[in-house]
Amino acid sequence: MLITEHELLKDEIREWCVRYGADRGALLPILQEVQHKYGHISEFAMQQIADALEIHPVEVDGVVSFYQFLHTRTHGRFVIRLCRTVSCDMAGKDRVARQLENELGISFGATTPDGRFTLEWASCLGLCDQGPALLVNETVYREVTPEKVHEIVSACRRSLSAHAPEFSQEAAS
Amino acid sequence: MSVSIRTPLTFRDVPPGVGLEAALALKRPAVIATLRAADLRGRGGAGFPTATKWNLAAAAQSKTKYVVCNADEGEPGTFKDRVILNHFPDLVLDGMLIGGYAIGARKGLIYLRGEYTYLRAPLEGILARRRQERRLGRAILGKKGFDFDIEIRMGAGAYVCGEETALIESLEGQRGEPRNRPPFPVDTGFQDQPTIVNNVETLAWVACIFAKGADWFRALGTAKSRGLKIFSVTGDCERPGIYEYPMGLTVGELMQRVGGEGAKAVQIGGAAGRCVPAALFDRTIAFEDIPTGGSIIVFGPQRDMLQVAKNFMEFFVEESCGQCTPCRAGTRKLLGGLELLENGRCSIEYLSELCRLGESISLASKCGLGQSSPKAFLSIIRHFRDELLGRPAPATS
Numbered sequence A: 001m002l003i004t005e006h007e008l009l010k011d012e013i014r015e016w017c018v019r020y021g022a023d024r025g026a027l028l029p030i031l032q033e034v035q036h037k038y039g040h041i042s043e044f045a046m047q048q049i050a051d052a053l054e055i056h057p058v059e060v061d062g063v064v065s066f067y068q069f070l071h072t073r074t075h076g077r078f079v080i081r082l083c084r085t086v087s088c089d090m091a092g093k094d095r096v097a098r099q100l101e102n103e104l105g106i107s108f109g110a111t112t113p114d115g116r117f118t119l120e121w122a123s124c125l126g127l128c129d130q131g132p133a134l135l136v137n138e139t140v141y142r143e144v145t146p147e148k149v150h151e152i153v154s155a156c157r158r159s160l161s162a163h164a165p166e167f168s169q170e171a172a173s
Numbered sequence B: 001m002s003v004s005i006r007t008p009l010t011f012r013d014v015p016p017g018v019g020l021e022a023a024l025a026l027k028r029p030a031v032i033a034t035l036r037a038a039d040l041r042g043r044g045g046a047g048f049p050t051a052t053k054w055n056l057a058a059a060a061q062s063k064t065k066y067v068v069c070n071a072d073e074g075e076p077g078t079f080k081d082r083v084i085l086n087h088f089p090d091l092v093l094d095g096m097l098i099g100g101y102a103i104g105a106r107k108g109l110i111y112l113r114g115e116y117t118y119l120r121a122p123l124e125g126i127l128a129r130r131r132q133e134r135r136l137g138r139a140i141l142g143k144k145g146f147d148f149d150i151e152i153r154m155g156a157g158a159y160v161c162g163e164e165t166a167l168i169e170s171l172e173g174q175r176g177e178p179r180n181r182p183p184f185p186v187d188t189g190f191q192d193q194p195t196i197v198n199n200v201e202t203l204a205w206v207a208c209i210f211a212k213g214a215d216w217f218r219a220l221g222t223a224k225s226r227g228l229k230i231f232s233v234t235g236d237c238e239r240p241g242i243y244e245y246p247m248g249l250t251v252g253e254l255m256q257r258v259g260g261e262g263a264k265a266v267q268i269g270g271a272a273g274r275c276v277p278a279a280l281f282d283r284t285i286a287f288e289d290i291p292t293g294g295s296i297i298v299f300g301p302q303r304d305m306l307q308v309a310k311n312f313m314e315f316f317v318e319e320s321c322g323q324c325t326p327c328r329a330g331t332r333k334l335l336g337g338l339e340l341l342e343n344g345r346c347s348i349e350y351l352s353e354l355c356r357l358g359e360s361i362s363l364a365s366k367c368g369l370g371q372s373s374p375k376a377f378l379s380i381i382r383h384f385r386d387e388l389l390g391r392p393a394p395a396t397s
């Protein structure tokens, strides 16, 4: 990774410390910023945050590992989270799951080799009357059918070719 | 955002600000007295009397206090807090301000679950608008000495963070692991300061109570569960969606209204709740009978109750924070038992042993997650034994 990218991340962490306050209570908001911008939280990022908040990096790692939405490893540009809890289960999430695996060629918990998609299970998304439901990053899809899976995945692919990716896979590694 | 709201909602009839103005016209102790007269109990599930909670925080000696809105809504089958935040955010914010005024806090925090990140920007917009209207910030509505502002904090995908002490840990930048209680948040909460944590719906009802009067609320519901409740209904019924009813209606009545007459069972209270078979549909939904934070999941005649039990148990295995053994290891053990049943390989003796284990998990777990984790399991085993035992081994593919 380029030194300039490390410097950039350091600057950003400094800015976030100003915004959220350089104390322990700011840890989660800062981690969420890093996660949002880079798709994961690298060791380097954790070290910088630990230094900025004057806590041990192991503490930062402990927090990152606790929360499902924070990741230490590279995730796809699109993280697809399918709800597996009871109402969505009854509404037919298994077939949606199968179709997601078919369209993406990976199973749950994995990331496509091109780094574009990560497929994960989610606990109840709070869309129980409109299941099966899934999130693509922060966007909600309701009443998903196997047919719609293809549309959702295609829309993601199209949006990638239309724009430059928001973050490069290496940026925070 | 498309959602099926199936009954008229009181929240629609209460314009923003009316409850807040009425409350700020009272002296602080009178605010809590009004809530006590209304006899409002928390809508997040546990049903703790709101006036008692607020009174303890008001009495605590500290310059710094906090109001926390619990918008972590992770209970399987509930989505009413999302709908309330989406359609009636000002009532929730009014409720937080009334709480701040009553206990003497200057700061509020909304803990919004990460799954609802799409609600953040609209809520930030509303906070900004309110600052201009002097419904947030310094001297709220011109009332000297009452300053209050609200910040939104995001969760990051952990059901247990809805438990109030885990929520506070999370706000403090820690792993969301529940604390031992006591001390309670009203005394030692966020940053060790007195803190009231209330559910989204509770806060919206607070605003309505001040707008419409304690007597109006008190006259609805039952003697031990006053007022109205929002239900999130899903599963095998014709009309899933959001419903508002007085507390104390029977399960059967609710099934008629949602088009779930043929149901063989209803899960009341989400994964942490219990499964009620059709034979008990004359029971009432109320704190003194069958409590719920609002989650109602209907199971039609064709549902395999073993799969239902398994889905709930998988949820707890996934969401246990792992701090204490009965919950961490016990939920896995119960799930293992359900897998044995699925394969037709569970003896009745072992099943009884698992039920005893379930009771121990309830007793020995540190927080409500572990304590309630065996409830669905136990009630499904009790009421649907015939359906579960002696299954043929599944064909190996």
Ligand SMILES: Cc1cc2nc3c(=O)[nH]c(=O)nc-3n(C[C@H](O)[C@H](O)[C@H](O)COP(=O)(O)O)c2cc1C
Residues within 6 Å of the ligand: B041, B042, B043, B044, B045, B046, B047, B048, B070, B071, B072, B073, B074, B075, B159, B160, B161, B162, B163, B164, B165, B197, B198, B199, B200, B202, B203, B367, B368, B369
């Ligand atoms: C595992 C667990 C999860 C919980 N999740 C929520 C939640 O998502 N929202 C909520 O309001 N209360 C939740 N609670 C209850 C809170 O601990 C607390 O009782 C509630 O926020 C108090 O507010 P109320 O008195 O207004 O209901 C949860 C409790 C447990 C044990």
Ligand code: SF4
Residues within 6 Å of the ligand: B160, B177, B178, B319, B320, B321, B322, B323, B324, B325, B327, B328, B365, B366, B367, B368, B369, B370, B371
């Ligand atoms: S009961 Fe479960 S969730 Fe609660 S503290 Fe213990 S391990 Fe954590």
